[in-house]
Amino acid sequence: MENFFQQLLNGLSLGGIYALIALGYTMVYGVLKLINFAHGDLFTIGSYIGFTLLVSFGLADITGPLGALAVLCAVVMLSVAFLGACLERAAYRPLRHSPRLSAVVSALGASIFLQNAVMLIYGAKFHVYPQGILTKSSLSLFGLYLPLVKVFVLFASLIVMALLYVFIQKTLTGAAIRAVAIDHRAAQLVGINVDRVVTLVFLIGPALGGLAGLMVGLLYGQITFTMGWLYGLKAFTAAILGGIGNIPGAMLGGIILGVIESMSSAYLSVAWKDAVTFFVLILILTVRPTGILGERVAEKV
């Protein structure tokens, strides 16, 4: 029984990270109907920027752990957001009115470009985050091993997602984003600056992806330029699972995916866990093709 809860906890914290990355995918899809394949690489860049700050600038020595954490989050999120906006300008805006396939190819190209840029700048080897930034202490509840950092990551993810949801649902800008997601031209007709809204989405989504990258670096310590591929794939799956274009859906999809992965490795074979996870995805999609919380599609009035 305690094994069950331990694996559940493992799954939840893993799911929190998938959920953060999935949010970026889902927001961009909602607004542009484009799967941003470069998102996984923005996640990687986030962890590398955190690494540079910690190692090349010796951030932890200057400000101490808590200050370092705050500065890291701020700088990583801002810089990856900026990079995301540049990416949109360079790779996606010129193709706004082209067939969808061109934008997809452009996204793939951007992904390859970013991944290799990271490799050329930082080298092909693994890099390791300095230890000792985050506390190593863990809670021991009923014999369960609960590292504080993972709890922190999970709660931080949930809070960020809640804030995002409130922003989208309750503010005017959020309403503008929702409007653009429904129909570009109609949104333009009511006076919304579509370009600005898309740029905003590409600031928020990548910022979250970069934050997830930073968390992964701090949690697991080891980063490499190819790590965006696997995380991106799983997060994309999570977004589809929850209903692409739907923010609570991405949240839910990410957490469910993490838990399924953890449970299937615990109770079935570890070697088959990815197969099981994708099999569950297929099952859910056959029963509910739009994902668990449903895809946001325009309503015909």
Place this chain on the structure above:
Amino acid sequence: MKRALFFVYIAILSVFLLFQTSYSADTIKIGLMAPMTGKWASEGQEMKQVLDILVEDVNSKGGVNGAKIELITEDDGGDPRTAALAAQKLVTQKVVAVIGTYGSSVTEASQGIFNEAKVIQIANGSTAIRLTEKKLPYFFRTCPRDDEQAKVAVQTIKKLGVKNIAILHDNTTYAKGLAEEAKTLIEKEGGAIKVVFFDALTPGEQDYTAILTKLKSANPDMVFFTGYYPEAGLLLKQKKEMKWDVPFMGGDATNNPDLVKIAGKEAAAGFYFLSAPLPKDLPGGEAKTLLNAFNQKYGHLPNSIYAVLAGDGFRVIVKAIESTKSTDPDKLANYLHKELKDFPGFTGTIAFDEKGDRVGEVYRVYKVDENGQFVLQP
């Protein structure tokens, strides 16, 4: 206007293509296929560094049979698909022989291509038994084989008094082969040692807490992980964070100083692994000359024994070309199979059997101490 531009592009492209053809007819081309990028980049880059030193040395002494050696490097990215492309590229550049590569599944992807093109291939970091069971006449390897490694693994397991062993691999050709060999040998021991866990993890991921939790509940006395060093480093780190202190043992693919970097010194201390002797523990004068030359050029000793094994592969093929005074693949293969005896390599004396395997016993046991140093066990 657009048409004109198009033709200008074609013209520029053709000029670039022209420069690709090799300029000298009097060089002997030797290929190096190595993971220059990807998760095993540190291995590939050192392989090239060692070969650069050796090529320079040979060429400064006048080359082989009067011709200079030209080293052509292709990156296989540590991936079988990229390796197939890299192999094709080397074949079209008409190399006489190829040294490489690291990673049995990657080597396997290139074997057929080289064999069909009659290019001698000398692998340096591919220990899966399968590779030499295919009766490929042009394939050799300077690294040892996994059946020897499994034997030494089981011997060590017995010596350490382990009663319940967990075996973990990562589904690659090498890791799975080694794990299954070890399991078969343990089962032959007749019940003295029990295999309580046998499964695979997915390489390339970062969170292995789920599988560690599962391993923990199987209650082994020791875990034998037959995968590669990136995953081994993460396993050690995460097991330490879980405060689980069962000893781990690794196969020779966990042998890389990045292991300590990834896991951290604390977590890596007490980790056992099997390996051919490390560069710093190599006996013999040949090895010392190479180590000094390497140190002089690059400022540190080579970290990887596989890079040194690549060096051995290079010297062996140079000797073959010199002795047979030709670059004919059949003559070279015949020489390597039959006439090369007791060649003084960096890693000991080298000879090949009729399957292309290296003759002799090579594997030793190492342990990581608290400072992250790899210490040879008696």
